Amino acid sequence: MKQLTIQSSSHAYDVIIGAGLRKKLSQKLGKSYKKILIVTDSKVSSLYLEDVKAGLPDHENLSHVIVPAGEASKSMEQYSRLLDKCIEEQLDRSSLIVGLGGGMVGDLAGFVASTYLRGVDFLQMPTTILAHDSSVGGKVAINHEQGKNLIGSFYSPVQVIYDTDTLRTLPDSEVRSGYGEVVKHALLSDMDWVKEVLSEDFSELSYSQLGDHLLAGIKVKASIVEEDEKEHGVRRHLNLGHTLAHALESDLGYGEITHGEAVAIGIFFAMKVSEKVLESTLPVDAYSAWLKTNEYPVEKLSNLNPERLVNRMKWDKKTIEDRIHFVLLKGVGSPAVVPIPEDDLVNHLKEFIEEVIQIDERD
Ligand SMILES: NC(=O)c1ccc[n+]([C@@H]2O[C@H](COP(=O)([O-])OP(=O)(O)OC[C@H]3O[C@@H](n4cnc5c(N)ncnc54)[C@H](O)[C@@H]3O)[C@@H](O)[C@H]2O)c1
Numbered sequence: 001m002k003q004l005t006i007q008s009s010s011h012a013y014d015v016i017i018g019a020g021l022r023k024k025l026s027q028k029l030g031k032s033y034k035k036i037l038i039v040t041d042s043k044v045s046s047l048y049l050e051d052v053k054a055g056l057p058d059h060e061n062l063s064h065v066i067v068p069a070g071e072a073s074k075s076m077e078q079y080s081r082l083l084d085k086c087i088e089e090q091l092d093r094s095s096l097i098v099g100l101g102g103g104m105v106g107d108l109a110g111f112v113a114s115t116y117l118r119g120v121d122f123l124q125m126p127t128t129i130l131a132h133d134s135s136v137g138g139k140v141a142i143n144h145e146q147g148k149n150l151i152g153s154f155y156s157p158v159q160v161i162y163d164t165d166t167l168r169t170l171p172d173s174e175v176r177s178g179y180g181e182v183v184k185h186a187l188l189s190d191m192d193w194v195k196e197v198l199s200e201d202f203s204e205l206s207y208s209q210l211g212d213h214l215l216a217g218i219k220v221k222a223s224i225v226e227e228d229e230k231e232h233g234v235r236r237h238l239n240l241g242h243t244l245a246h247a248l249e250s251d252l253g254y255g256e257i258t259h260g261e262a263v264a265i266g267i268f269f270a271m272k273v274s275e276k277v278l279e280s281t282l283p284v285d286a287y288s289a290w291l292k293t294n295e296y297p298v299e300k301l302s303n304l305n306p307e308r309l310v311n312r313m314k315w316d317k318k319t320i321e322d323r324i325h326f327v328l329l330k331g332v333g334s335p336a337v338v339p340i341p342e343d344d345l346v347n348h349l350k351e352f353i354e355e356v357i358q359i360d361e362r363d
């Protein structure tokens with residue numbers, strides 16, 4: 001078992017990572033709660049909800065709510081439904097809301113916890129690789145048709161309990177998605193780790209390698225959010241790849257591309273723009289080969305309209321006075337937030353889409 005403590009502006013919280021933790025919640029909870037509401041999704045519930053409940057054997061006031069699996073549930077409709085459930089169960093300020101699932105469940109349940117009664121305790125139980133990122137740092141949100149995470153808050157959990165055994169049931173597509181954020185953390189850190197990730201074919205990934213990457217990713221994230229929780233400065237670096245990713249997700253329709261796949265493609269674009277704008281030297285060829293080996297769905301770019309995507313990018317939270325800002329890389333481990341004029345961005349995007357589609361068709 002691994003454990004680290006994260007200092008948020010309101011409190012310190014532990015991230016506990018280990019095999020089988022889902023069955024031991026009562027031993028791991030930092031305090032006792034009168035009522036607990038578990039929020040999960042339709043896939044995770046059939047795999048793990050009973051185990052989690054069984055791990056709270058003496059708890060009488062235990063309820064759960066299941067939302068449909070998929071990004072579309074990070075919605076006003078499900079948010080409202082969950083608030084109704086909190087009221088029906090008469091949760092009060094001594095109650096706990098648990099998010100059992102991937103980043104979708106964590107973001108949605110966390111946003112409910114942050115707003116119900118102006119805030120009740122929230123516990124993250126991540127079950128995806130991607131959620132090494134989403135469960136730490138306190139960003140919680142739901143989506144709007146116009147853009148990702150447009151309605152949300154900063155609200156840190158009281159604990160993160162990460163049962164790595166749950167990762168064994170993830171389908172290949174979700175391993176791929178999770179690695180979109182792992183490679184982001186690596187590119188924000190150091191070249192050795194980048195080389196290691198880019199040499200990977202996910203079909204041959206070992207479980208111990210995965211555990212190392214998750215912990216390393218959480219450490220990168222923890223050090224950044226401890227320095228700048230509310231994203232006034234360095235936290236913006238964690239948005240590497242996201243300016244295009246979020247535009248892709250909302251433009252294609254939530255759930256048509258996974259968040260991590262969109263981030264991996266968005267990072268490729270940010271690397272290409274970095275080469276042009278900052279004359280950076282980056283492992284672009286190795287990155288392109290890695291996308292190909294692991295079947296990131298670059299073909300989804302083929303029918304997209306660059307002008308429309310750039311319009312969507314204006315909803316990015318890094319936009320300042322109508323100017324779109326990109327996280328670029330001066331080098332590996334050396335990010336910079338740079339304003340890019342819209343016309344330039346449209347041209348970069350046109351070239352990028354053509355090039356990526358050509359590579360995809362050629363190979
Ligand atoms: N708050 C943050 O800082 C932050 C960071 C990164 C991403 N996010 C958000 O996280 C979301 C993406 O998270 P995600 O990729 O975990 O998506 P997700 O929660 O939708 O999970 C992906 C799929 O995997 C299934 N699943 C989850 N755990 C499983 C398991 N153990 N075995 C089998 N299937 C399982 C889910 O049912 C779903 O179908 C996006 O909404 C993104 O915006 C938030």
Ligand SMILES: O=C(O)C(=O)C[C@@H](O)[C@H](O)[C@H](O)COP(=O)(O)O
Binds near residue numbers: 139235
């Ligand atoms: O924690 C952060 O800060 C991040 O930017 C992490 C991202 O991976 C994550 O997708 C986040 O939800 C994006 O936030 P947003 O503020 O751009 O909506």
Ligand SMILES: [Zn+2]
Binds near residue numbers: 133181259263
């Ligand atoms: Zn992300």
